[in-house]
Amino acid sequence: MSEHSPGGAPAAPRDTTALDLRSGATVDAPAPAVHATAAIDPGRVPPPRPAPEPEPVLRSVEAHLDEILAAVPQPEPIELAVLDAQGLLCAEEVVSARALPAFDQAALDGYAVRAEDVVDAAPDAPVELAVVGETVAGAAGLTSLAPGLAQKVAAGAMLPAGADVVVPAVWTDGGVVRVQVHAGPAAGSYVRRAGDDVSPGTAAVHVGMPIGPAQISLLAAVGRDRVLVRPRPRVAVLSAGSELVDITTQPAPGQVVDVNTYALAAAARDAGASAYRWGILPTERRRLTEVLESQLLRSDLVLIAGTHAAEGDLVQEVLAELGPMRFRQVTMHPGAVQGFGRLGRDQVPVICVPGEPVAALVSFEVFVRPAIRSMLGKRQLFRRTVQAISAERLVSPLGYRQYLHGQVMRHPDGGYVVEPLGDGEEALLARMARANCLIVLDEDVTEVAEGGLVTVMPLLLGG
Incomplete structure (x- = not known):
């Protein structure tokens, strides 16, 4: 994956559900031209410097994803007890001083x-x-x-x-x-025979190897009770909106329960992060600034869900005071408005997703989950996809990548068949809870006939 950089060659269109790791290559800037002062005509007026091209009004899913993945850091390795290291990636070559087995x-x-x-x-x-x-x-x-x-x-x-x-x-x-x-x-x-499994001086567990029950068994066998691993990134999850109340409060007319911090914290934990649910952001400027600053100090990634106004939004204003934060229209549905920036002293990545719960979780799948897996050091950032036969006719707006919740199942004759839940316009939590996949319709697709092939992203827990 090439990095997205302003002024660079545009990347070829890609399916974000099947992306691989970025190459990490950098492009050296061309050396500035050198002019001999003796050759300059003092009477000649230099041509005006062309103004920089404005950023497109709409931003592609790939461009927004590239910016996030290029910015998220990988936390420094830490040493943990072997049982606490389960599910993480090994960050050292564990060399055995023993033969396994030790005798015939x-x-x-x-x-x-x-x-x-x-x-x-x-x-x-x-x-x-x-x-x-x-x-x-x-x-x-x-x-x-x-x-x-x-x-x-x-x-x-x-x-x-x-x-x-x-x-x-x-x-x-x-x-x-x-x-x-x-x-x-x-x-x-x-x-x-002695040494059939592992001989002395050879690596028992390698860098980048996921630590599961078998690896823990091997670590114990070679006498290691602690191991260096890639830690779980610390993710703070917050919600913005004056209409929000906590789940223990009976909502008054016009108020809604904050479900996003619960759902997004659970999604972050399922992706492998150590997620902390802070809750609803305060609406008073000074207190809001204090909360955001404290979360930037304690987190590797901050995730905020909220419906932000185009102008005069307090959360946007305070975020802008803490660093360069930009909100953009992204060519996806649901979840067209996305925000990203690196804020605070440590340039902590901050991702803002829409406040509507379905759009928030779809945005998490597209942008946040890959970022967390990148921070964990995973090579496979994205959920694996399959091609499935659509059980119904599907429509999608031109120029937008559509994500529809559906139920995918094995077809009796082989392959998969998927049935959409709802028409994509209704944002129902119950519909989302019944779904086991996302149906992905690319930007240039406006209609898929019944029986046509579509890309499906199964939503497996921990997958």
């Missing part, structure tokens, strides 16, 4: 023997060996095994020297003093 051991319950002693064993001609003992996991057992002998072993038990194969118990008669072997596996079968 049996891979299953059976008898440790020499392969040459049982090579001729068969069901109709079993080989009989003397059993010289039994070893369970955690016990040292015999130090060596002589030819013609067998040692009963449990899975994980140390293998005696001289034994090079474990005969599964089901391939024997289970004898205690003497055992009859009905099949002879090849040398090395059902044996875990």
